[in-house]
Amino acid sequence: MISHKQAFLAYLAQTSPTPLSLEVVKASGIYIRTADGKRYIDLISGIGVSNTGHRNTRVLNAIRKQLGKYMHTMVYGEYIQQPQIELARALAKTLPNQLNSTYLVNSGSEAIDGALKLARRYTGRKEFVACRNAYHGGTYGALSLMDNAFFTEPFKPGLEAVTFMQHNELDDVKCITSSTAAVIIEVVQGEGGYRPSTEEFLTAVRNRCTETGALLIIDEIQTGMGRTGTLFAFEQTSIVPDILCLAKAFGGGMPIGAFISSTEIMQSLQANPVLGHITTFGGHPVCAAAALENLRQLQTQGWIDEVAEKEKLFRSLLKHQNIMDISGRGLMLSIQLESHEAVQKVIHHLLDREIITDWFLHAEDRLRIAPPLIISKKQIKQVCHHLMAALDTLS
Numbered sequence: 001m002i003s004h005k006q007a008f009l010a011y012l013a014q015t016s017p018t019p020l021s022l023e024v025v026k027a028s029g030i031y032i033r034t035a036d037g038k039r040y041i042d043l044i045s046g047i048g049v050s051n052t053g054h055r056n057t058r059v060l061n062a063i064r065k066q067l068g069k070y071m072h073t074m075v076y077g078e079y080i081q082q083p084q085i086e087l088a089r090a091l092a093k094t095l096p097n098q099l100n101s102t103y104l105v106n107s108g109s110e111a112i113d114g115a116l117k118l119a120r121r122y123t124g125r126k127e128f129v130a131c132r133n134a135y136h137g138g139t140y141g142a143l144s145l146m147d148n149a150f151f152t153e154p155f156k157p158g159l160e161a162v163t164f165m166q167h168n169e170l171d172d173v174k175c176i177t178s179s180t181a182a183v184i185i186e187v188v189q190g191e192g193g194y195r196p197s198t199e200e201f202l203t204a205v206r207n208r209c210t211e212t213g214a215l216l217i218i219d220e221i222q223t224g225m226g227r228t229g230t231l232f233a234f235e236q237t238s239i240v241p242d243i244l245c246l247a248k249a250f251g252g253g254m255p256i257g258a259f260i261s262s263t264e265i266m267q268s269l270q271a272n273p274v275l276g277h278i279t280t281f282g283g284h285p286v287c288a289a290a291a292l293e294n295l296r297q298l299q300t301q302g303w304i305d306e307v308a309e310k311e312k313l314f315r316s317l318l319k320h321q322n323i324m325d326i327s328g329r330g331l332m333l334s335i336q337l338e339s340h341e342a343v344q345k346v347i348h349h350l351l352d353r354e355i356i357t358d359w360f361l362h363a364e365d366r367l368r369i370a371p372p373l374i375i376s377k378k379q380i381k382q383v384c385h386h387l388m389a390a391l392d393t394l395s
């Protein structure tokens with residue numbers, strides 16, 4: 001009989017020659033348990049997903065309740081389904097007035113593709129502007145918004161007209177013109193290594209979009225749902241997007257995303273021709289029920305209020321001669337080491353200590369720290385102790 005690992009390598013498509021291959025048997029809170037009896041601290045939240053912890057009890061209950069009623073009944077947008085309405089309504093209540101219409105999808109990439117299509121429909125323009133070192137997803141449209149040739153070259157040409165501006169470079173906003181359909185930015189660049197956008201840059205981009213009639217899309221797929229210390233990171237800035245994209249932690253562990261805009265902009269999906277975006281499972285009722293309960297938890301449990309204090313604690317404990325820089329915001333921190341090799345060494349050393357960390361697509365010399373928001377101060381002290389020991393091995 002072949003082992004689970006042999007079957008994993010033989011029958012599941014592989015995207016890397018060196019998958020981590022942890023054999024998961026259970027996950028709860030900040031922990032992931034594996035078949036060899038180990039209990040890992042998930043210091044990356046399954047890449048920005050488990051903000052309210054793995055298998056949050058109330059989210060589980062909401063899922064069970066919905067399972068007792070119905071699962072899929074019809075493609076997106078035709079039937080009235082309570083979890084979808086309540087979720088969209090709860091989002092409208094918490095967001096600025098102009099973000100009152102939600103299109104529910106399956107993933108972050110689909111939210112981005114939907115937002116791009118919406119911007120083309122509404123403006124009648126074809127061009128897009130994105131930032132260097134951004135990552136907005138793996139579908140063809142979303143991938144076209146990435147400038148890192150290492151990953152994009154085999155898929156060229158993507159979308160025909162994408163211009164890249166340097167992140168935080170004020171002069172570059174001039175590339176936004178009256179031909180631009182939309183500009184897409186992250187408040188804190190995720191795969192760029194958790195680099196915050198400056199207030200000046202965000203304001204300059206917002207102003208230039210308003211002047212030229214381009215729509216501003218903010219990708220909060222990684223920064224959203226409390227990760228940076230407010231429900232959405234843009235709330236800490238002076239800008240409001242025309243379209244907001246959510247996914248990852250939005251579903252409390254279930255696959256769901258959204259692009260959110262005003263009723264006026266969103267109406268352009270209805271005509272010339274109808275069905276401006278089609279999705280079968282988008283807003284799946286079980287996922288929508290999970291997302292609604294997840295949102296309620298984030299709004300009532302006080303975890304988001306503790307993010308700034310927990311960030312401070314991490315920063316005060318992460319002091320080591322091998323740390324060259326720490327960037328990020330809230331519980332979205334990146335530690336810069338001297339090289340990619342050093343990062344890999346620390347990741348593997350931490351795995352031996354049953355702690356999961358990771359690297360970044362466009363910042364290979366940085367280590368990712370993004371634990372579930374429910375992590376306690378005691379657990380932060382514990383992981384920082386192990387981090388220091390791992391960093392010692394580099395000296």
Ligand SMILES: Cc1ncc(COP(=O)(O)O)c(C=O)c1O
Nearest residue numbers: 107108109135136137190221222
């Ligand atoms: C900022 C950002 N946008 C979009 C995506 C794409 O999301 P998904 O993997 O759900 O398609 C990601 C995924 O890592 C992301 O970090």
